[in-house]
Amino acid sequence: MLNNNEINSLPDSLILWVDEIKKRTKSDKVYWCDGSDKENKELTDLLTTEGKWIKLNENEYQNCYLYRTPKNDVARVEDRTLICTDNAEEAGPTNRWMKKEKALKMMWKLFNGVMKKRTMYVIPYLMGPENSDFSQVGVEITDSAYVVINMRILTRMGRIAVKEIKNKERYVRALHSTGDLSLENRYICHFPDERLLMSINTEYGGNAVLSKKPHALRIASTIARDEGWLAEHMFLLEVENKKRNKNYYISGALPSASGKTNLAMIKPPANFNDFKARTVGDDISWLFVGKDGELRGINPENGFFGVAYGTGPSSNPNILQSLKKNTVFTNVALNPKNNTPWWEGLSEPPETLYDWTGTEWHPWSKKNAAHKNSRFTTPLKQYPFKSEAYKDPRGVKLSATLFGGRRSSLIPLVYEAKTFEQGILLGAMTRAETTAAQSGSTGVVRSDPMSMLAFCGYNMGDYFKHWFDVAKKVKRPPKVFNVNWFRKDEKGNYIWPGFGENFRVLKWMIDRIDGKVNAVELPIGFIPNIDDLDLKGLVLEKEKLNELFYFDKQGWLKELNEVKIFFKKFGKHIPDELWDEFNKMYKNVNEY
Numbered sequence: 001m002l003n004n005n006e007i008n009s010l011p012d013s014l015i016l017w018v019d020e021i022k023k024r025t026k027s028d029k030v031y032w033c034d035g036s037d038k039e040n041k042e043l044t045d046l047l048t049t050e051g052k053w054i055k056l057n058e059n060e061y062q063n064c065y066l067y068r069t070p071k072n073d074v075a076r077v078e079d080r081t082l083i084c085t086d087n088a089e090e091a092g093p094t095n096r097w098m099k100k101e102k103a104l105k106m107m108w109k110l111f112n113g114v115m116k117k118r119t120m121y122v123i124p125y126l127m128g129p130e131n132s133d134f135s136q137v138g139v140e141i142t143d144s145a146y147v148v149i150n151m152r153i154l155t156r157m158g159r160i161a162v163k164e165i166k167n168k169e170r171y172v173r174a175l176h177s178t179g180d181l182s183l184e185n186r187y188i189c190h191f192p193d194e195r196l197l198m199s200i201n202t203e204y205g206g207n208a209v210l211s212k213k214p215h216a217l218r219i220a221s222t223i224a225r226d227e228g229w230l231a232e233h234m235f236l237l238e239v240e241n242k243k244r245n246k247n248y249y250i251s252g253a254l255p256s257a258s259g260k261t262n263l264a265m266i267k268p269p270a271n272f273n274d275f276k277a278r279t280v281g282d283d284i285s286w287l288f289v290g291k292d293g294e295l296r297g298i299n300p301e302n303g304f305f306g307v308a309y310g311t312g313p314s315s316n317p318n319i320l321q322s323l324k325k326n327t328v329f330t331n332v333a334l335n336p337k338n339n340t341p342w343w344e345g346l347s348e349p350p351e352t353l354y355d356w357t358g359t360e361w362h363p364w365s366k367k368n369a370a371h372k373n374s375r376f377t378t379p380l381k382q383y384p385f386k387s388e389a390y391k392d393p394r395g396v397k398l399s400a401t402l403f404g405g406r407r408s409s410l411i412p413l414v415y416e417a418k419t420f421e422q423g424i425l426l427g428a429m430t431r432a433e434t435t436a437a438q439s440g441s442t443g444v445v446r447s448d449p450m451s452m453l454a455f456c457g458y459n460m461g462d463y464f465k466h467w468f469d470v471a472k473k474v475k476r477p478p479k480v481f482n483v484n485w486f487r488k489d490e491k492g493n494y495i496w497p498g499f500g501e502n503f504r505v506l507k508w509m510i511d512r513i514d515g516k517v518n519a520v521e522l523p524i525g526f527i528p529n530i531d532d533l534d535l536k537g538l539v540l541e542k543e544k545l546n547e548l549f550y551f552d553k554q555g556w557l558k559e560l561n562e563v564k565i566f567f568k569k570f571g572k573h574i575p576d577e578l579w580d581e582f583n584k585m586y587k588n589v590n591e592y
């Protein structure tokens with residue numbers, strides 16, 4: 001625990017806030033987290049002795065645990081995630097809004113006495129590298145030891161953050177309680193004006209580990225709007241080309257559970273010996289325009305909160321080694337024979353398992369063993385294929401950025417925007433099929449601009465405008481691409497093999513960045529000359545490949561008309577720049 005000197009060195013406003021929360025929640029005990037190994041051991045032991053989670057086989061999974069959440073608390077709940085401001089227009093038509101005063105009143109009532117007989121943990125945390133102008137600090141109060149342990153993996157927390165809080169002019173306040181886990185009173189409220197978060201009656205990571213989507217995206221996006229930078233739902237990847245003796249940094253936005261972590265951890269195919277791929281971040285990037293006019297990015301996080309289900313030797317071989325120590329698994333299955341975790345995609349299923357709810361399971365059982373949104377929380381620093389740049393306080397210079405989503409038809413495997421401004425349009429018009437990361441039905445096509453639909457803390461029309469404003473400050477903009485790994489043939493099979501093979505597309509991007517190859521112009525942007533895609537070692541018929549790039553004019557007109565309906569929802573908030581880009585593209589497609 002932090003000592004008194006350390007606590008007293010924190011801003012008075014923070015000490016007063018902690019006092020206020022203690023009074024309101026009637027917590028028994030305040031515990032100030034220092035982030036040390038000793039503290040972590042005490043907390044992990046506590047959860048084990050209390051039977052709140054299962055310690056896994058120490059020989060195979062050192063310091064790893066399995067946690068099960070109730071069936072009604074397994075994913076982000078978008079319909080209970082609120083942006084709370086003075087007027088609805090600030091939140092815009094895509095967010096759920098509640099008037100600030102009303103939300104505060106409701107939340108204080110729910111928090112009243114909620115931590116009676118519980119310990120209240122105070123977690124100072126740092127988002128981003130140490131000593132960086134781009135980093136931010138926050139303090140989360142929670143009554144969940146599970147949340148503390150997750151925060152320790154995903155952020156730089158404790159002592160290290162105390163030091164930084166003193167040097168920063170602002171800290172985000174985040175309050176969480178597991179409450180009674182009732183769905184009808186579950187709320188994740190964001191107060192952008194106050195830089196305040198309140199979340200109750202949930203323990204699922206995306207709702208309760210408040211540094212993540214609530215701070216690093218929803219609140220950070222409003223701070224970014226006010227300060228002229230971008231908080232994005234993007235991975236950040238370093239690709240080294242040994243032959244050209246160069247590193248490239250590529251950021252990319254893909255909707256939740258659409259292979260973003262896999263792409264961030266991509267292993268180039270066997271014959272791509274000249275290349276190395278390393279991860280800077282897998283989920284969130286903060287992008288800044290430097291004084292030199294370059295667009296630079298940092299990963300504000302310190303670990304991965306990835307989807308376990310489907311993660312295996314073919315989808316993401318790189319992460320598997322990392323999951324053998326210091327990892328928390330949530331809602332995966334358990335192999336009782338050797339006390340190890342299991343999920344679909346990891347290996348052939350064992351004869352007997354306990355599924356994610358703790359019920360006996362066999363390969364012939366009709367249900368999934370692991371939940372589709374089961375997760376691993378694991379530290380970045382032990383990941384063998386990380387880029388050391390994740391610690392660089394200056395961030396990395398972006399060479400390219402990409403957008404994309406899960407679409408079974410129409411959208412080509414890859415295409416390149418003609419300009420950065422057109423790239424903003426590509427991001428804004430992203431539509432994708434929904435996945436298990438959000439509750440509700442899966443596989444429905446919905447607009448998900450920049451994969452930020454669920455994460456933009458303010459009116460998305462204003463957010464598009466903000467992108468154009470930032471673009472004006474960028475001197476040498478990165479190239480912008482759009483990708484779609486999920487196009488299907490008429491039999492409903494995926495055409496492109498995906499996973500590691502996606503590196504072939506990244507290589508084409510690098511050749512475009514370096515001006516090594518030309519491209520084919522379509523009204524929507526540039527697609528590759530098929531011969532420029534390096535397909536060595538891949539069995540894919542030419543016909544199939546052409547299908548991946550087939551341009552369906554009528555389909556595109558329909559797509560653009562649907563995008564237009566979506567944009568119109570924002571009324572005057574959509575900037576002229578976006579309509580100009582849109583109209584240009586519409587005209588080009590129409591005349592094609």
Ligand code: OXD
Nearest residue numbers: 206255256257283437
């Ligand atoms: C995530 C998500 O957890 O996008 O990263 O849902």
Ligand code: MN
Nearest residue numbers: 233255256283
């Ligand atoms: Mn995400």
